[in-house]
Amino acid sequence: MASLTIAEVNKLDSEEFLEVFGNVVENCKLAAAAVWSHRPFRGVDHLNQTIAEFLDALPQKGKEGVLRCHPDLAGRLAQAGQLTAESTQEQRSAGLDSLSQDELSTLTHLNQQYKVKFGFPFVICARLNKKDAILSGLTERVKHSAEEETLAGVEEVKKICRLRVADIVTSEAKL
Amino acid sequence: MASLTIAEVNKLDSEEFLEVFGNVVENCKLAAAAVWSHRPFRGVDHLNQTIAEFLDALPQKGKEGVLRCHPDLAGRLAQAGQLTAESTQEQRSAGLDSLSQDELSTLTHLNQQYKVKFGFPFVICARLNKKDAILSGLTERVKHSAEEETLAGVEEVKKICRLRVADIVTSEAKL
Numbered sequence: 001m002a003s004l005t006i007a008e009v010n011k012l013d014s015e016e017f018l019e020v021f022g023n024v025v026e027n028c029k030l031a032a033a034a035v036w037s038h039r040p041f042r043g044v045d046h047l048n049q050t051i052a053e054f055l056d057a058l059p060q061k062g063k064e065g066v067l068r069c070h071p072d073l074a075g076r077l078a079q080a081g082q083l084t085a086e087s088t089q090e091q092r093s094a095g096l097d098s099l100s101q102d103e104l105s106t107l108t109h110l111n112q113q114y115k116v117k118f119g120f121p122f123v124i125c126a127r128l129n130k131k132d133a134i135l136s137g138l139t140e141r142v143k144h145s146a147e148e149e150t151l152a153g154v155e156e157v158k159k160i161c162r163l164r165v166a167d168i169v170t171s172e173a174k175l
Numbered sequence: 176m177a178s179l180t181i182a183e184v185n186k187l188d189s190e191e192f193l194e195v196f197g198n199v200v201e202n203c204k205l206a207a208a209a210v211w212s213h214r215p216f217r218g219v220d221h222l223n224q225t226i227a228e229f230l231d232a233l234p235q236k237g238k239e240g241v242l243r244c245h246p247d248l249a250g251r252l253a254q255a256g257q258l259t260a261e262s263t264q265e266q267r268s269a270g271l272d273s274l275s276q277d278e279l280s281t282l283t284h285l286n287q288q289y290k291v292k293f294g295f296p297f298v299i300c301a302r303l304n305k306k307d308a309i310l311s312g313l314t315e316r317v318k319h320s321a322e323e324e325t326l327a328g329v330e331e332v333k334k335i336c337r338l339r340v341a342d343i344v345t346s347e348a349k350l
Contacts, residue, residue, distance in 0.1 A: 014243050014295070015251070030205050034240030037294050057234050065209030065229075068189050076190070119212050120189070 003170045009047070010040040023084055024164040025051065025157060027069035044171050051165075052158050060150065067120035067153040072111050073134060074099060075121075086164055094126035094134060103131065110138045118146050125159035178345045184222070185215040198259055199339040200226065200332060202244035219346045226340075227333050235325065242295035242328040247286050248309065249274060250296075261339055269301035269309060278306065285313045293321050300334035 004020070012020065017036045018029060025031040034054045041047040055066060071077045071087055074096045083091065091097060099107065114122045122138050129137065141149060179195070187195065192211045193204060200206040209229050216222040230241060246252045246262055249271045258266065266272060274282065289297045297313050304312065316324060 014290075018243070028205050029244055030203050030237065030240045032240075033243040034236045036243060037236060037239060054234075054236065054240075057237070059229075059232050061209045061212060061229065062205065062233070064212060065205045065207075068193070068208040068211060069204055115189075 004168060005170050006041055006043050006047070009169055020168060021165070023086055024161045024168070025055070025066065025069075026071075026084065026087060026160065028066055031055065031066075031161075044165060044169050047169065048158075048162050048165055051161055055154055055157060063150050063154050064120050066157055067123050067150070070121055070123045070157075072115075072121050073124070073126065074104060074107050075111065090126040090160070094129060095131040096126065096134070099131060103135070107135060107138070110135070110142060114138065114142045117142060118149050120150075120153065123153040123156045123160075125156050125163070127163050128159060179343060180345050181216055181218050181222070184344055195343060196340070198261055199336045199343070200230070200241065200244075201246075201259065201262060201335065203241055206230065206241075206336075219340060219344050222344065223333075223337050223340055226336055230329050230332060238325050238329050239295050241332060242298050242325070245296055245298045245332075247290075247296050248299070248301065249279060249282050250286065265301040265335070269304060270306040271301065271309070274306060278310070282310060282313070285310070285317060289313060289317045292317060293324050295325075295328065298328040298331045298335075300331050300338070302338050303334060 009017075009020075014033070014036045018032055021032040022029040031051055031054055035047070035050045038050045041050070055063065058066065071083055073091060073094075077083050078088075078091055078096070081088075096107075111122055122141065124134055124137055126134065141152060144152070184192075184195075189208070189211050193207055196207040197204040206226055206229055210222070210225045213225045216225070230238065233241065246258055248266060248269075252258050253263075253266055253271070256263075271282075286297055297316065299309055299312055301309065316327060319327070
């Protein structure tokens with residue numbers, strides 16, 4: 001992945017910006033498209049904060065929609081090799097591509113239970129959680145209310161986004 | 176394109192719904208993802224109205240973002256053959272794939288002027304306008320204010336969306 005400085009990011013036109021940041025929120029190009037006009041960004045934190053504010057400002061159905069744009073963990077798309085490049089790498093880093101038959105069966109069952117209850121998939125930052133933490137997180141979170149889970153899901157989306165942005169933009173500390 | 180009845184639409188799970196309706200708003204899967212939980216839809220009009228309400232409820236930057244997810248008419252992506260299937264067909268139906276060198280040059284110049292002024296591309300429903308109407312519309316609309324053009328652009332997005340939905344869902348009148 002190309003490493004850009006924030007000064008370089010601030011020079012991108014909207015088409016270029018969408019090509020680079022179009023999937024920092026999974027399958028949700030609109031998030032990048034909406035924040036482009038906030039340039040110039042003062043740094044990576046400012047860019048992340050602007051995306052977070054866009055997500056927070058969405059109406060409830062919009063937040064649920066953001067979650068619905070995410071694939072199931074170790075789900076149909078993963079098994080068919082049809083995840084986005086980012087998701088493929090993230091799910092692998094959590095060990096979700098090498099589950100035992102029992103683990104996969106438990107995850108699939110809990111995912112299904114979660115989706116039926118809330119109407120959107122379970123979203124968790126796979127790069128910050130290994131498979132055991134994901135399974136126990138899912139077991140716990142399926143007990144929550146829909147309101148709690150919309151908020152919890154969007155917070156995970158922000159974590160995923162921050163790590164994807166960090167793959168693209170050189171932070172000041174690294175210069 | 177598969178033709179579905181509204182009863183069939185109402186039976187789609189969220190992944191299937193996104194596969195079918197994910198691009199009725201160009202490059203903006205979130206619109207379809209957000210409205211899925213409004214099922215059951217009473218008919219095509221209800222589905223269209225729900226998408227329109229989602230667009231109207233977006234904050235200003237979100238509306239601009241929706242416009243920014245649209246390609247330039249007869250622009251770089253069109254010339255590189257990289258438009259979405261829907262946009263390719265729509266731009267062709269308006270005659271934008273067979274512009275004279277002069278027409279292309281005028282359109283490119285006006286598009287650029289529009290984007291520099293507003294920070295988002297000129298969006299017009301190409302299936303309801305031939306190339307002459309598009310050129311004269313662009314000449315006129317570039318004189319407007321950013322607020323007027325955000326609203327005008329989103330109204331065009333709704334028209335494009337209604338025609339894309341009509342390609343997918345059998346309306347009651349056709350039954």
